[in-house]
Amino acid sequence: MxxxxxxxxxxxxxxxxxxxxxxxxxxxxxxxxxxxxxxxxxxxxxxxxxTDVATFASQPEPEREFLDGAQLFPIRNVVLLMGDGGTGKSLLALQLAIACTTASPWLGIEVASGPVLYLSAEEEEDEMHRRVKAICRAEDIEVERIFGLSLIPMAGQDAVLAFEGKPNRLEVTALYRSLEVTLQALSPMVLMLDNLADVFAGNENNRALAKHFVGVLRHLAIKYDCTIILLAHPSLSGLASGSGMSGSTAWSNSVRARLHLHRPDGADDDDSDARILEVKKANYGPTGQRYHLRWVQGRFVRKEATNPWDRISTSDPDRVRDLFRSTQFRANELSDNWGGYAVADLLGLDIGRGIPAKQRTAEQNRLRNDVRTYLAGWVRNKAIYVIGGLGPDRKPTQFYSANPEEETG
Known part of the structure; x- marks a missing residue:
């Protein structure tokens, strides 16, 4: 006691x-x-x-930010997207870039809207052109609707951003400095680097160099307030084990999230278009999710993709507004009083309330992501609002509300 x-x-x-x-x-x-x-x-x-920790007492707790509703891509961090050659990781990354710049979902997942910078050392501009057009045709997106997607095609050119100078120490190149100037000018929400073997001229098995290079990229992510997605090929041992690892374990240990795109185990020729996107590491979100994908008409789609909005009736937004009008619910998912739990109860969905992220089932994680999608969509469409106020402890926090200017506390 x-x-x-x-x-x-x-x-x-x-x-x-x-x-x-x-x-x-x-x-x-x-x-x-x-x-x-x-x-x-x-x-x-x-x-x-x-930093004097005592000063935290008078400051609101900062919320963790993600690029997406499934919490796969933390903002101001470096994320590894691994995949063997020919699996389609560059295509998947380009789909994400188009989703972010057209306010569209990515694989059925809501993503933030903002500019994207994509440096490709693997594909020429013509190939990028073809892929963009194919994705837009399949998703019924007008190419002119893409706002803020900038490509840097560098196939066949020297795309090295850093190399080993002194033993176990990296030196950045003139291209790195030009990239930083470009980030400052464009302020992208996402920087995609395709891929590791082209932008890193060092021994991938060297722990110190791997950690240093991720640190160099993290500096950019923090300084320019963006998410950096680094595409890479797994090593032979990473392929054999299914871990998707490449070189030193420092690559996985240094990034905050790592995704692995691969073919299903035992896939035959009849299933050559099937892929699995697996969350191998997520410091700030749930791990272990497996998204089953299929290549269809020039892009990947979710195999099980039932649209989460299909279960929402026209009366549900009004029911949620009534609920948020009568009771305060927090916008922070880490709170026991998160508004998502109230929405899940209203819709009869089990999203694993009170269960640690690593212990939730895949179905609970999927439904939880659906609830995040609903909340983000309703906020975007101004059916509900996120407002500031004071919690029971008199500390600043954010709540869901049916009214845009309501004050709480």
């Missing part, structure tokens, strides 16, 4: 007095970047920038 410190004022007073004494003994904290002599030969070394 936790100690009730209100009943022990002597202990509290002693702790506070001790802390005050320690603070008096500490030297004044210099400004970050300020150097001072310490007698250890580091007279010109600046103090590292520090």
């Amino acid at each position: 936790a100690e009730n410190w209100d009943d022990r004022p002597d202990v509290v007073r002693s702790v506070l007095e001790w802390r005050a004494e320690q603070e008096r003994r500490l030297p004044a904290r210099p400004t970050p970047g300020h150097s001072r002599s310490n007698g250890n030969g580091n007279d010109h070394a600046p103090l590292l920038p520090l």
